[in-house]
Amino acid sequence: MAIRRALISVSDKTGIVEFSRALAAQGVEIISTGGTASLLEKEGIPVIGISDVTGFPEIMDGRVKTLHPAVHSGLLAVRDNEEHTKAMKELGLDYIDLVVVNLYPFKETIAKPGVSYEDAIENIDIGGPTMLRSAAKNHAFVTVVVDSADYTGVVEELQAGGDTTLETRKRLAAKVFRHTAAYDALISDYLSKLNGEPLPESYTVTYEKVQDLRYGENPHQQAAFYKKPLAAEGSITTAVQLHGKELSYNNISDANAALAIVKEFEEPAVVAVKHMNPCGVGVGTTVHEAFQKAYAADPTSIFGGIVAANRTLERETALLLHDIFLEIVIAPDFTQEALDVLMQKKNIRLMKLGELNAPKERKPEWLVTSVEGGMLVQQSDVHSLTEADLKVVTNRKPTDEELKQLLFGWKVVKHVKSNAILLAQNDMTVGVGAGQMNRVGAARIAIEQAGEKAKGAVLASDAFFPMGDTLELAAKAGITAVIQPGGSIKDEESIAVANAHNIAMVMTDVRHFKH
Template sequence: MAIRRALISVSDKTGIVEFAGELAKLGVQIISTGGTQSLLKEKGVPVIGISEVTGFPEILDGRVKTLHPAVHSGLLAIRDSEEHQAAMKELGLDYIDLVVVNLYPFAETIAKPDVTYEDAIENIDIGGPTMLRSAAKNHAFVTVVVDAGDYSAVLEEVKAAGDTTLDTRKRLAGKVFRHTAAYDALISDYLAKQTGEPLPEKLTVTYEKVQDLRYGENPHQKAAFYRKPLAPSGNITTAEQLHGKELSYNNINDANTALQIVKEFSEPAVVAVKHMNPCGVGIGTDIHEAYQKAYAADPVSIFGGIVAANRTIGKETALLLHEIFLEIVIAPDFSQEALDILKQKKNIRLLQVGDISGAKKAEAIITTVEGGMLVQDSDAYQLTEADLRIVTERQPTEAELKQLLFAWKVVKHVKSNAIVLAADDMTIGVGAGQMNRVGAAKIAIEQAGDKAQGSVLASDAFFPMGDTLELAAKAGITAVIQPGGSIKDEESIRVANEHGIAMVMTGVRHFKH
């Protein structure tokens, strides 16, 4: 077979004039619609309108133009079926061998901050997906192109043999069905949000590939990095890598964790992360001071870690960062002097994420399980001082209260069971991922050492009994923040009172599994 007739109708007209022009030179008849037809005519590419094929005008503001038997019989006819050949001949219909279609820009439309519901609905393509699906179904005979990136490969095969190979048509058909599935997923998600159905009876999600990764958590695992089509700015998926080798699977996970923690703070803050847990967090009057505190929190664990800042990194901070081995440094921006210093290390990754000062918004978090998945809102809860309930005889001082709120922002992001000790606007001990809360407290207190004296303690969930408070008292901890809600809250309150510890309850827990 050979490609004799092509139907071209594209919203994104990148490269289409050149592609159609080359097809025309090969003797391919070009059929087109609307704006695409006008553009090709203007550029001197021979083209006939869809109405000449259907014998019917484009109507309803262009909503109906390709939804016609003369189009879809030409796409769906089985070329080696005598019955189909006879039907096509009897009805005076002709085959369409190549379809080049991309769809109304629905994603771009709903991404506009002032988009109206009516505009969104009007940008749902009907004829385009229908043609794509018809052509893709019949890929044994029809070539279908949805991506301008495939124009050159298709043209090369047509020039060489008059047609594409079956392997190419299969590949392109698969790409089409992925494309239309993603398109429909965006529409269904938009409508679910419009009608207040965040967890509908059927959930279809779509992501687009950012890059293939060398491997996953371990070298024997395959992996790739994807992002949402409408991913907001200020996150890892939209970050610009300014320097360093390619990110790994573990790098991306750790970098995301560091960025989520540093976003908790409005004041200058720096977070160091290892294995998706914070090993050092500090706040200060500027980023230089905040980094010094984050480093001092755990100068051993920060080695080989990921560092995130919520302000521009300048020369002074860059000089300190340059002194140790770090996998990644993340910041809204870097001064040129800082870049010149940090780029002296060949492999360090530098990620510029832009403005991250906006309020954190809840979004769907997906966790896979064998045979399915779990979906929940992200933990975007923001605690305020007004939410606190003081449950002990001694009230926390203003200084203690500041440290308690600081520690609470950190413990929210530590793997459960989690305990965080803080003093002087920095973490001094982190106990993460333990099977019991006492074990987490022991780790945090041991890490803090003498610094535990006069510090505060945050627990991501309630104390099931008073033993953690006993440990805290022995270490010299003076104030505690925890959710409360245990049937033995009174026991914990009694122990705190016995040792003069001030304790506040939040009423909200922050499990992180």
């Protein structure tokens, strides 16, 4: 067989003129519609209008033009089936050997600020997906192209042998069904959310590949990095890498964890993360001051870690970063002087985020977590609280400074793996106990790490105390105030221990488990 007739109808016209000219040079007859036909004619490429094929005009503002037996018979006919061949001849129909279609820009439309419902609906393509699916189903005989990146390969095969190989047609058909599935997933997600159904009876998601990764968590695991089609700005998926080695799977996971923490703060903040947990967090009047606190919190664990800032990174801070082995530095932006310093290190990855939304402007996203044979879906934890939300449960109220540190600790502990205990003082973390099987164990680790800095520090717990033993440890270490959710049947025991040691304790009625 050979490719004799092609149907071309594209919204994205990248490369279509050159591709069509190459087809025409091979003697391929081109059928086209609307704006694509006008463009090709303007470029001097012979075109047959779709109405000349169907014998029916394009109607309803172009909504109905290719939904016709003359089109879909030519696409779906099985060429070595006698009944199909007979029907085509009796009806005076001809085959279509190549389909080149890309779809109405639905994603780009709904990405526009303030897009109307009517505009979104009008940009749902019907004829395009139908042609693509017909051609892809019949890939034994029909070549179908949905991506301009495949134009060159198709032309080369056509020039070499007059047709594409079955292997190519299979590959392109699979790509088509991925494309139409992703397109439909976007539409269903848009309409489901519009109708107040964020968790419908079937949950269809789509992601776009950012890059293949060398491996996953470990070298024997295959991996790739994908992003949502409409990923929010200020995320690791939309960040621009300015320098350094290619990101790894673990780099991306840690960077995402660091960003989640640094976004909690209005004031200049710096976060150091290692293995998905913060090893140091500091806030200050400048990024330079915030980094000094984050570094002092744990100068050992930061080695080989990831640092994220919520302000532009300047030369003074870059000089401090330069002296530490770090995998990634992330910031909304870098001054040129900072880049000049950091780019002296060949492998360090520098990621530019762009502008970050204020914490109060954050909206929860739906997060998907895989489990064997399925997945879990939940909203992201963007809950925040103020001093007015706190309930003092002890005889002594926290001082203003203790309240400030308690709120700081609460912002961070929600991002520490459960069971989590965090100690804070002077706008910085001084001890972190993460991922322990019991809360006392987490407290011991945090207190041991803090050492003398535990005296006068405050303690934040991601969940309630099942008994008073953690408070006893806190008292021995010199901790003066505690923030915790409350809700245990033994809350009164913890309150009694706090009162006995003159510890101020507040409850939030909010838990922040992070598994």
